[in-house]
Amino acid sequence: MKKLVLVFLFLVAATALPAQSKTHVDLIVTGGTVVTMDASRHIYDNGAVAMRGDTIVAVGARETIESRYDAARTIDAHGEIVMPGLINGHAHAAMSLFRGLADDLSLNDWLHKYIFLAEARNVTPDFVKWGTRLGVLEMLRGGITTYADMYYFEDEVARATKAAGMRGVLGETIIDFPAPDNKSVPQMLAYTAKYIQHWQRDPLITPAIAPHSIYTCSTKTLQETAALARKYHAPILIHVAEAPFEGEQSRAKYGLSPVAYLESIGFLGPDVTAAHCVWVDAGDMKLLASRDVGCVHNPSSNMKLASGASPVVNLIAAGVPVGLGTDGAASNNDLDMFEEMDLAAKLQKLVRMDPRALPAEQVVAMATINGARALHMEKQIGSLEAGKKADVILIRTDAPHATPMYNVYSQLVYALQASDVDTVIVGGKIVMQHRQMLTLDEPRILAKARDYAKKIQASLAAPAK
Amino acid sequence: MKKLVLVFLFLVAATALPAQSKTHVDLIVTGGTVVTMDASRHIYDNGAVAMRGDTIVAVGARETIESRYDAARTIDAHGEIVMPGLINGHAHAAMSLFRGLADDLSLNDWLHKYIFLAEARNVTPDFVKWGTRLGVLEMLRGGITTYADMYYFEDEVARATKAAGMRGVLGETIIDFPAPDNKSVPQMLAYTAKYIQHWQRDPLITPAIAPHSIYTCSTKTLQETAALARKYHAPILIHVAEAPFEGEQSRAKYGLSPVAYLESIGFLGPDVTAAHCVWVDAGDMKLLASRDVGCVHNPSSNMKLASGASPVVNLIAAGVPVGLGTDGAASNNDLDMFEEMDLAAKLQKLVRMDPRALPAEQVVAMATINGARALHMEKQIGSLEAGKKADVILIRTDAPHATPMYNVYSQLVYALQASDVDTVIVGGKIVMQHRQMLTLDEPRILAKARDYAKKIQASLAAPAK
Numbered sequence: 001m002k003k004l005v006l007v008f009l010f011l012v013a014a015t016a017l018p019a020q021s022k023t024h025v026d027l028i029v030t031g032g033t034v035v036t037m038d039a040s041r042h043i044y045d046n047g048a049v050a051m052r053g054d055t056i057v058a059v060g061a062r063e064t065i066e067s068r069y070d071a072a073r074t075i076d077a078h079g080e081i082v083m084p085g086l087i088n089g090h091a092h093a094a095m096s097l098f099r100g101l102a103d104d105l106s107l108n109d110w111l112h113k114y115i116f117l118a119e120a121r122n123v124t125p126d127f128v129k130w131g132t133r134l135g136v137l138e139m140l141r142g143g144i145t146t147y148a149d150m151y152y153f154e155d156e157v158a159r160a161t162k163a164a165g166m167r168g169v170l171g172e173t174i175i176d177f178p179a180p181d182n183k184s185v186p187q188m189l190a191y192t193a194k195y196i197q198h199w200q201r202d203p204l205i206t207p208a209i210a211p212h213s214i215y216t217c218s219t220k221t222l223q224e225t226a227a228l229a230r231k232y233h234a235p236i237l238i239h240v241a242e243a244p245f246e247g248e249q250s251r252a253k254y255g256l257s258p259v260a261y262l263e264s265i266g267f268l269g270p271d272v273t274a275a276h277c278v279w280v281d282a283g284d285m286k287l288l289a290s291r292d293v294g295c296v297h298n299p300s301s302n303m304k305l306a307s308g309a310s311p312v313v314n315l316i317a318a319g320v321p322v323g324l325g326t327d328g329a330a331s332n333n334d335l336d337m338f339e340e341m342d343l344a345a346k347l348q349k350l351v352r353m354d355p356r357a358l359p360a361e362q363v364v365a366m367a368t369i370n371g372a373r374a375l376h377m378e379k380q381i382g383s384l385e386a387g388k389k390a391d392v393i394l395i396r397t398d399a400p401h402a403t404p405m406y407n408v409y410s411q412l413v414y415a416l417q418a419s420d421v422d423t424v425i426v427g428g429k430i431v432m433q434h435r436q437m438l439t440l441d442e443p444r445i446l447a448k449a450r451d452y453a454k455k456i457q458a459s460l461a462a463p464a465k
Numbered sequence: 466m467k468k469l470v471l472v473f474l475f476l477v478a479a480t481a482l483p484a485q486s487k488t489h490v491d492l493i494v495t496g497g498t499v500v501t502m503d504a505s506r507h508i509y510d511n512g513a514v515a516m517r518g519d520t521i522v523a524v525g526a527r528e529t530i531e532s533r534y535d536a537a538r539t540i541d542a543h544g545e546i547v548m549p550g551l552i553n554g555h556a557h558a559a560m561s562l563f564r565g566l567a568d569d570l571s572l573n574d575w576l577h578k579y580i581f582l583a584e585a586r587n588v589t590p591d592f593v594k595w596g597t598r599l600g601v602l603e604m605l606r607g608g609i610t611t612y613a614d615m616y617y618f619e620d621e622v623a624r625a626t627k628a629a630g631m632r633g634v635l636g637e638t639i640i641d642f643p644a645p646d647n648k649s650v651p652q653m654l655a656y657t658a659k660y661i662q663h664w665q666r667d668p669l670i671t672p673a674i675a676p677h678s679i680y681t682c683s684t685k686t687l688q689e690t691a692a693l694a695r696k697y698h699a700p701i702l703i704h705v706a707e708a709p710f711e712g713e714q715s716r717a718k719y720g721l722s723p724v725a726y727l728e729s730i731g732f733l734g735p736d737v738t739a740a741h742c743v744w745v746d747a748g749d750m751k752l753l754a755s756r757d758v759g760c761v762h763n764p765s766s767n768m769k770l771a772s773g774a775s776p777v778v779n780l781i782a783a784g785v786p787v788g789l790g791t792d793g794a795a796s797n798n799d800l801d802m803f804e805e806m807d808l809a810a811k812l813q814k815l816v817r818m819d820p821r822a823l824p825a826e827q828v829v830a831m832a833t834i835n836g837a838r839a840l841h842m843e844k845q846i847g848s849l850e851a852g853k854k855a856d857v858i859l860i861r862t863d864a865p866h867a868t869p870m871y872n873v874y875s876q877l878v879y880a881l882q883a884s885d886v887d888t889v890i891v892g893g894k895i896v897m898q899h900r901q902m903l904t905l906d907e908p909r910i911l912a913k914a915r916d917y918a919k920k921i922q923a924s925l926a927a928p929a930k
Binding site (some may be wrong): 097099100101103104105106107110134137138141142300302303304305306308309329332333334335336339342343345346347349350352353354355356357358359360398400401402403404405406407410411414415417418419442445446449450452453457 | 562564565566568569570571572575599602603606607765767768769770771773774794797798799800801804807808810811812814815817818819820821822823824825863865866867868869870871872875876879880882883884907910911914915917918922
């Protein structure tokens with residue numbers, strides 16, 4: 001009898017005080033189709049994600065999560081896709097102010113008559129601040145939670161990115177000619193050393209160093225840049241093998257392909273992310289894989305500038321981690337990872353004349369977990385798993401262009417659009433909810449961008465000094 | 466003195482009674498950037514379009530139009546692009562119910578294990594009604610005001626299209642195997658004759674006849690089809706030279722390319738619109754131009770199915786009118802002309818390795834006036850000009866991804882999206898205003914599409930009878 005009473009009391013306590021047995025978290029997203037992008041590619045049809053601080057605590061079936069956790073705040077994701085935030089592996093955010101300034105031109109005219117001239121006459125800290133805000137605004141609206149950037153005045157880029165609540169791997173550009181911010185390589189390296197030290201412990205910003213390319217940086221510059229990066233354990237971002245001329249110059253000058261040349265000077269390593277990798281052969285791919293270099297494919301930019309089609313299927317087969325990027329708005333003309341996913345899948349099918357090439361699931365991986373690998377950040381971001389950063393996006397699936405839905409990966413790659421992204425969470429903080437930006441003053445950014453456009457157009461009309 | 470008094474009185478009358486001197490119209494769209502796509506490519510920065518009934522009465526500068534016309538209804542287009550409705554030159558609207566059902570497969574598996582099977586087991590008049598409604602809903606939302614369709618039960622397609630207030634060139638499919646609607650070619654031809662006669666005087670619907678292709682129709686079928694079309698002066702829609710196997714079969718069987726074979730049997734003429742035209746040589750292009758055949762380029766579908774890249778720049782140079790199409794959602798997977806414009810421009814640049822190939826203005830022409838030419842409807846649609854049908858769309862330009870704007874054609878092709886379309890007018894009637902559909906019950910269509918998806922999936926799981 002005594003035993004029975006005890007059991008009875010225990011049961012009363014257990015049912016009357018269920019809240020005491022739940023673990024408290026800050027935020028739960030619940031009720032959506034949770035696409036984890038974990039190693040087993042688990043999808044919870046009615047799933048939930050629990051977050052505390054900037055970290056994911058648990059991912060699972062809705063009833064499991066709700067029975068184990070209670071949250072200060074809950075977001076209902078019913079009818080939505082819940083997935084890791086997209087990773088834009090290569091961008092020049094501030095160049096959004098040049099969107100559509102110079103299209104359909106030869107590479108030479110585009111670069112020398114427009115882009116370099118417009119940069120020389122306009123790029124100031126204020127330009128970079130507003131241009132980055134514009135780029136970050138567009139990216140967050142399209143579900144991008146992390147981006148890699150290469151530009152000038154990168155300290156401004158970092159400040160604008162952090163203020164928007166976005167994650168960034170932000171590389172100050174090193175180049176062998178006077179740049180808008182620094183006039184010589186020693187000045188650039190000094191700026192970068194200071195910049196890296198300032199940002200290195202930031203939870204959102206990873207300061208990086210970005211030697212522009214092998215055709216704009218000498219061997220000495222590349223080696224000094226790599227040495228600086230390795231001194232501070234900062235990542236290196238660089239354009240590699242983008243257009244045919246780069247390979248021709250490299251072979252003429254060094255007798256080696258761009259990748260083999262970079263290997264010969266000790267540049268390649270597990271801290272390097274190489275954008276483009278269009279003109280790489282089997283030997284280059286083997287080198288990239290053996291040195292654990294990440295590659296970032298930019299299909300829009302490569303097509304629009306007629307750079308070529310990167311052998312993405314072969315790179316992946318060789319073991320190279322391949323992410324996906326938008327490049328800058330001057331060569332795209334938007335920063336839209338849904339467009340890049342669609343294009344990446346279709347481009348490989350076309351160039352290989354095989355509709356089975358690069359299926360949708362692989363493309364979603366490129367935009368998430370493999371994008372994280374390409375940036376050497378796969379332990380922090382790229383999938384929804386306990387312990388990773390709470391970078392989570394919610395995507396509506398009720399638009400006519402996305403109805404019906406048979407396969408979630410197909411829908412993400414071939415049908416859904418950036419405008420379907422509903423809510424964006426970075427490091428546990430909601431930065432966009434139901435398409436309302438919470439961290440950025442959108443009307444002011446757009447007004448400033450229009451003002452800058454007038455100034456930029458006038459600057460190009462002015463005669464050379 | 467008398468003369469002066471008369472002049473004075475005239476001036477008083479002219480300023481005091483301006484309203485009496487104005488011509489009455491039904492609708493004026495005013496204040497936007499009016500991109501006419503007329504022969505001189507005139508753009509009015511602050512323009513207006515006046516419409517009466519289903520026809521455009523005048524296009525011009527805002528103050529000119531407002532001083533000459535008054536309207537029962539005015540739409541303020543300030544800050545928007547005002548342009549002719551987009552023309553989707555090739556689609557299978559009802560196949561939207563198969564969106565994403567079968568992706569990343571070999572052509573053989575895709576067609577035989579999924580699409581043909583799903584069609585045989587599901588395509589009924591009700592399927593076509595709801596599938597067409599879904600497709601038309603997506604297309605109107607994305608600024609498409611005219612589309613060309615090839616499917617079965619085309620009478621249902623016509624009814625759904627007309628009810629939505631959309632313009633269509635709608636072709637009943639003729640094919641040498643039992644179709645969901647008619648089991649033999651004589652039955653198909655009899656159905657089509659009746660269908661054409663029923664719809665031929667409709668203001669929105671142009672009934673057409675659609676022999677599927679040279680590899681699914683015998684010479685006899687093609688000739689009988691052409692004869693029927695010519696008896697009723699109805700347009701002919703056909704797939705031509707889409708994939709390599711078609712040319713191989715044609716050369717083996719007839720000793721001729723697909724285009725030369727069609728010429729040899731008297732099929733080609735100024736009433737034919739040929740979808741795809743991927744595998745056409747210089748001789749084929751000359752033939753197509755000399756017979757005034759219109760071609761429709763479908764870049765998404767051609768890439769996704771690995772069909773190849775149509776030589777669009779060469780076709781245009783040969784004098785062939787080239788439009789742009791989405792193909793069906795089973796091979797795309799959306800019906801989005803903004804995506805097709807972006808892709809068309811980028812694909813030509815890539816395959817020609819020339820960033821100057823197919824500039825933005827030419828691509829906008831493909832989606833409007835040249836699309837009309839490809840459908841032999843350039844006298845009625847494709848540009849904003851007095852006397853043409855009042856098919857007008859308004860596009861917002863204030864999204865972050867479309868800010869700033871330097872060039873309106875660049876923005877349309879490379880940055881703006883279907884979701885930026887704000888208001889759609891077809892034949893003078895507003896079918897979508899501020900993204901609210903006025904002619905379609907969107908929630909009901911989406912619910913029906915989801916129901917059908919379950920049915921379709923179950924049908925594929927069932928064993929063969």
